[in-house]
Amino acid sequence: xxxxxxxxxxxxxxxxxxxxxxxxxxxxxxxxxxxxxxxxxxxxxxxxxxxxxxxxxxxxxxxxxxxxxxxxxxxxxxxxxxxx
Amino acid sequence: xxxxxxxxxxxxxxxxxxxxxxxxxxxxxxxxxxxxxxxxxxxxxxxxxxxxxxxxxxxxxxxxxxxxxxxxxxxxxxxxxxxxxxxxxxxxxxxxxxxxxxxxxxxxxxxxxxxxxxxxxxxxxxxxxxxxxxxxxxxxxxxxxxxxxxxxxxxxxxxxxxxxxxxxxxxxxxxxxxxxxxxxxxxxxxxxxxxxxxxxxxxxxxxxxxxxxxxxxxxxxxxxxxxxxxxxxxxxxxxxxxxxxxxxxxxx
Numbered sequence: 001x002x003x004x005x006x007x008x009x010x011x012x013x014x015x016x017x018x019x020x021x022x023x024x025x026x027x028x029x030x031x032x033x034x035x036x037x038x039x040x041x042x043x044x045x046x047x048x049x050x051x052x053x054x055x056x057x058x059x060x061x062x063x064x065x066x067x068x069x070x071x072x073x074x075x076x077x078x079x080x081x082x083x084x
Numbered sequence: 085x086x087x088x089x090x091x092x093x094x095x096x097x098x099x100x101x102x103x104x105x106x107x108x109x110x111x112x113x114x115x116x117x118x119x120x121x122x123x124x125x126x127x128x129x130x131x132x133x134x135x136x137x138x139x140x141x142x143x144x145x146x147x148x149x150x151x152x153x154x155x156x157x158x159x160x161x162x163x164x165x166x167x168x169x170x171x172x173x174x175x176x177x178x179x180x181x182x183x184x185x186x187x188x189x190x191x192x193x194x195x196x197x198x199x200x201x202x203x204x205x206x207x208x209x210x211x212x213x214x215x216x217x218x219x220x221x222x223x224x225x226x227x228x229x230x231x232x233x234x235x236x237x238x239x240x241x242x243x244x245x246x247x248x249x250x251x252x253x254x255x256x257x258x259x260x261x262x263x264x265x266x267x268x269x270x271x272x273x274x275x276x277x278x279x280x281x282x283x284x285x286x287x288x289x290x291x292x293x294x295x296x297x298x299x300x301x302x303x304x305x306x307x308x309x310x311x312x313x314x315x316x317x318x319x320x321x322x323x324x325x326x327x328x329x330x331x332x333x334x335x336x
Contacts, residue, residue, distance in 0.1 A: 027252045034254055043208070043255040045322075052309065052322045055252030056329035073311065075250075076231035076277075077208060077258065 003059065003066040007033045008048075010073040020062030026053045033072050043075040095134055100121035109134045112298040115199065115223075117190050117214050118141045118204030119155035119166035121278060122228050126204050127183075128155055133295055136181035138174075139198070142188040143189040153280045169203045188215035190214055196221045202290055202298055208251075208259040215240065215247040219332040224297045226292045229310030232277035233314035236284035239293045239305045249327035264276060282314045 001022065007029060008015045016036055026046050034044060039049060046053040048070045053062055064070075093099070095106045114135050116123055118179045119142035130138060146154075146161045146169060156173035157166075171185035186193060190210050203225060205211050211227060218225035225240040227247055240246045289310065296304045301318060308324040326333050 030252050030254055043251070044257055045250060047254070047322050050320075050322055052324045054249060054325055054327045056327055065113055074231065074234070075255065076229040076234050076236050077206070 003064065003068075005064055005067070006069045007035070008071045009037050010071050012037065015069075020059045020064070022058060024059045025054040026057055026062070029053075029070070030055065030072065039055065043077060044072050046073050047071050047073060055061060086244045098134070100189060103301045103304065104295060105301075106134050108300060109295060109298040110136050112137065112199040114138045114294070114298075115196075115198040115201045116204060117210070118142055119170040119185075119200065119204065120144065120150065120204060120206060121280070122204035122230060122287050122290075123166070124154040124156050124170060125280075125284050126228070126290055127170055128177075129288055129291035130202075131174050131178040131181050131183075133148045135289060135298070136157055136178065136296070138171075138181065139184045139186060140167045140171050140196070141186045141188055141190055141193050142170075143187060143192075149275075153283050196223065198223055200294055202294060204287070204290075205229070205306045208255050211247055212251075212259065216332050219246050223304065226290045227295075230278055230283055230286055233279070233282050235282050235312045235314070236309055237286055237289045237306070237312075238309045239297075239307070241297075241302050241305060245308055245324045245326040246330065246332050248316065248332055249330045250324050266296055272275045272299070282312070285312060285314070 002019050004017055004019050006015050007018055016033065030044055030046055046069065053070060098104050098106050112135060114130060114137065116126055116138060119140050123140065123142065144166050146157050146164050146166055148162050150157055156170050165187045166186050167185040169184040175181060175183050184305050191213050196217055201214060201223050203211060203214050215225060222242040227238045229236050238247060293305050296302060305323055310319055310321045312319050
């Protein structure tokens with residue numbers, strides 16, 4: 001069953017609504033959200049409340065439900081940024 | 085008459101914390117990976133807390149831009165090996181400590197007989213390497229990271245979730261894109277922002293976790309990841325499950 005969740009960008013404060021299937025993985029949510037916000041250069045994690053949502057888990061496994069709010073937060077790395 | 089309540093015991097105030105095992109702390113072998121800003125602050129706290137068997141590994145060299153965040157580096161150290169200068173200056177503060185410097189990338193380091201690993205790194209590849217070795221050898225690992233006024237620490241205890249359990253494709257992408265401070269990349273992007281207060285706080289939190297572990301009180305360790313926001317002055321702790329897909333836990 002398709003559900004709709006809100007993904008909040010912790011850096012910008014903006015949010016998007018995503019329609020997800022039970023088999024969608026948390027890594028899919030991160031990828032789509034990062035692309036949407038142009039945050040491709042950084043590392044991010046996804047949390048719901050005080051729980052980190054492990055990337056390999058699915059919507060169904062984590063019992064995400066319609067109306068849930070998850071937050072995408074930057075994961076500090078430190079040091080200098082180098083790109084190819 | 086003067087009544088002395090603390091005598092000459094350097095660690096008297098620490099001993100007053102009921103769970104703190106000062107003798108246990110002094111007997112632990114500690115590996116500090118990274119001798120930059122975090123490494124400086126971590127080493128400062130470690131030696132003052134009574135850790136006295138410490139190895140510092142870093143392959144980088146001192147630049148003057150390090151001086152605003154590195155308590156053990158001085159004008160004139162420019163170009164010297166970070167690990168050796170850090171070990172030497174820390175030893176000046178605590179001559180009884182055995183502080184060994186290893187000028188090397190952690191990927192080339194092959195001694196994992198430690199009781200505790202503290203990560204003060206600046207890139208994901210080195211973190212993953214340190215993390216996987218700590219998990220493999222069953223050594224508690226306390227990782228710290230800084231980005232401007234934000235930072236985080238994660239304590240990895242044997243049998244529990246590790247750094248890689250919290251990572252995803254976004255980490256893999258930047259691990260592919262970046263090298264460490266002295267890496268050989270094709271295009272240079274300006275350094276990330278950094279300042280001493282956030283560094284100090286994250287380092288202090290790392291050493292506090294190290295004190296718990298070295299005191300035999302891993303049960304007190306923060307589980308699992310603490311994020312610090314220096315602008316808002318907030319901390320936020322997020323729990324984490326072991327990732328069944330994480331290569332460090334497969335077969336367990």
